[in-house]
Amino acid sequence: MSTPPPATFKDTRSGLPPRPVLVVDDSKAQRRILQMQLTRWGYDVTEAGSGEEALALCQTKHFDIILSDWMMTGMSGLEFCKAFRALPREAYGYFVLLTSKSEKAEIADGLEHGADDFVSKPVNADELRARLRSGTRILGMQDELVEKNRLISSTLGKLQAMYDSLDRDLIEARKLQQTLVRERFRDFGAGTAALMLRPSGHVGGDLVGSFVIDDDRVVIYAVDVSGHGVASAMMTARLAGLLSGGSADQNIALRTGPDGRKDAWRPAEVAERLNRMMLEDIQVDQYFTLAYAEVNLRTGATCLVQAGHPHPILLHKNGRIEELGNGGMPIGLITDATFQQTEFTLRPGDRLFLVSDGVTECPSPAGDELGAQGMISLLRQNLPLNSPQLLEALLWDLNSFAGGQDFPDDVSGLIFDYRGDP
Structure with a gap:
């Protein structure tokens, strides 16, 4: 009797494409494991072998979620996080650090530099999936806010156009009223x-x-x-x-x-x-x-x-x-x-x-x-x-x-x- 495949989590946002995720780790094997899991859960995965490579990718492509190892050769995950937050972006990027660090001071340092969440290494699949679901909910709320702000801006633009038209009419009405005297x-x-x-x-x-x-x-x-x-x-x-x-x-x-x-x-x-x-x-x-x-x-x-x-x-x-x-x-x-x-x-x-x-x-x-x-x-x-x-x-x-x-x-x-x- 065959073993059923593990349950998967898919981000079904009214038919929108899968959320893009960037996996950053200087271990090719670790990247491969994470890529397989994330693809199975319905994410669009891109890999980077260093913080420098990841930062270059982020300058040309949008990623909703970043999974980055903390300890890497060259630019560390913490340094990459700080540089990522400094990039000009229209939408928010949810940043998760993969780390074996557990000291409160180090965790606080990660939060100070812009990290949203942490996953302990070795990575537990269930924990990672739960963290990603949490991040996806936050991104979903952010998407809703962006859309509502867009609608508000569009409505305000229409109201402003109506106000400008009314203001012009009232200016002309004032001129006409002045002719009464x-x-x-x-x-x-x-x-x-x-x-x-x-x-x-x-x-x-x-x-x-x-x-x-x-x-x-x-x-x-x-x-x-x-x-x-x-x-x-x-x-x-x-x-x-x-x-x-x-x-x-x-x-x-x-x-x-x-x-x-x-x-x-x-x-x-x-x-x-x-x-x-x-x-x-x-x-x-x-x-x-x-x-x-x-x-x-x-x-x-x-x-x-x-x-x-x-x-x-x-x-x-x-x-x-x-x-x-x-x-x-x-x-x-x-x-x-x-x-x-x-x-x-x-x-x-x-x-x-x-x-x-x-x-x-x-x-x-x-x-x-x-x-x-x-x-x-x-x-x-x-x-x-x-x-x-x-x-x-x-x-x-x-x-x-x-x-x-x-x-x-x-x-x-x-x-x-x-x-x-x-």
């Missing part, structure tokens, strides 16, 4: 409007503007849409169209009077119309705050509605600073909301300032908000400046208050100077 200074004869708009990101949700009702009346307004980014920017674009003086037939604030002339809804009615539009027509989760004022250029009579926006500021010619408005609910939150109007008269030399909460809620490095009183202090120290310069100075002072950091919210404002009927 094409004129940063408008002269109406009896009054002027200076505008400031600084998004916190590529695009923002703030909007400031003005339009003419007729020869005697103009409207100035400030809008702050909830949230940030593209969705808010798209809403501001739509609101810019609804409050545009260039498209009177599309302007939600304008209407035709009984005599056929162009007229306008009162500010509170404009807020109510916008509120109905948001809840009944647009039906999105966004809302916005609004400060909207109609100014009679001939008399200075002004009617203002405040819908959740920061209080408009009246900068009197004599230097007194006054907060206006009744607060009110933001637009797009409550069905059938009503809004109160504030009426007052501008005198020649007075200025009306509409500002977003990106100014009043701007934090310092310590986390303290500027607040309404802090903003008034900044305005007071810059009152001698004309309105465009005042807005620029306010931005500089706000940046200084924030410690030079980027603003966390959009910053916008509009100053209307009333000169009086010439």
Whole structure:
């Protein structure tokens, strides 16, 4: 009765070729014994008779596993191990020293020089096979990590390409959004409007503007849409169209009077119309705050509605600073909301300032908000400046208050100077 062949261990990595193994020993007989065993276990074996020959092979060919005798003529196994670790390699090589040494200090020296494992001589086949299985498992885990890293790198590359494309689109979107406030200074004869708009990101949700009702009346307004980014920017674009003086037939604030002339809804009615539009027509989760004022250029009579926006500021010619408005609910939150109007008269030399909460809620490095009183202090120290310069100075002072950091919210404002009927 014939003796069955010994059990073999094969590295079956989903049909991949056998793992390459390099056997290094200055004894030809010992190399032959190891080669026969390893081939029977399913490895692809290469032999080298010295450390120098083995190092030269490693420079031109990849080996997953190295089996090297410690004591050899010329370069020792320990020296070869150290030189092997210094080679540039993409994948890890599992290094096993074959040795009769058993002193802890010598074993520690081998580990220090890069050896992964040791097999005592004379080599026991079962022990060697177990050591190789352990090394193969480690190499398998390393292969999985390499593949996962490759997938991660590939995915990150695709994400980076998508981000670059999105970034280019957002840059173009910012340019387009800036055209919504094409004129940063408008002269109406009896009054002027200076505008400031600084998004916190590529695009923002703030909007400031003005339009003419007729020869005697103009409207100035400030809008702050909830949230940030593209969705808010798209809403501001739509609101810019609804409050545009260039498209009177599309302007939600304008209407035709009984005599056929162009007229306008009162500010509170404009807020109510916008509120109905948001809840009944647009039906999105966004809302916005609004400060909207109609100014009679001939008399200075002004009617203002405040819908959740920061209080408009009246900068009197004599230097007194006054907060206006009744607060009110933001637009797009409550069905059938009503809004109160504030009426007052501008005198020649007075200025009306509409500002977003990106100014009043701007934090310092310590986390303290500027607040309404802090903003008034900044305005007071810059009152001698004309309105465009005042807005620029306010931005500089706000940046200084924030410690030079980027603003966390959009910053916008509009100053209307009333000169009086010439």
